[in-house]
Amino acid sequence: MKCKICGGEWRSDGELMEGICNRHAEAERRLKEHFKVWAERTGIEWYEYLEAIVKNERTGKLVKEAAIYLLRNEL
Numbered sequence: 001m002k003c004k005i006c007g008g009e010w011r012s013d014g015e016l017m018e019g020i021c022n023r024h025a026e027a028e029r030r031l032k033e034h035f036k037v038w039a040e041r042t043g044i045e046w047y048e049y050l051e052a053i054v055k056n057e058r059t060g061k062l063v064k065e066a067a068i069y070l071l072r073n074e075l
């Protein structure tokens with residue numbers, strides 16, 4: 001199957017989010033982990049967090065792509 005974000009090939013091993021390659025699944029996992037820390041400190045909402053990630057110029061490409069994908073799919 002092809003990754004919904006980058007079109008790259010991926011193989012399911014049962015743990016990955018459906019339709020996303022290993023690299024983007026890892027980026028998504030890091031986003032969610034980081035969000036827990038932020039949310040506890042600041043009470044930020046998930047979509048606000050994702051928007052901040054997307055706007056941050058220091059965010060890595062993979063993480064930014066994953067955040068854009070999540071914003072489109074969870075709003």
Ligand SMILES: [Zn+2]
Nearest residue numbers: 003006021024
């Ligand atoms: Zn991908």
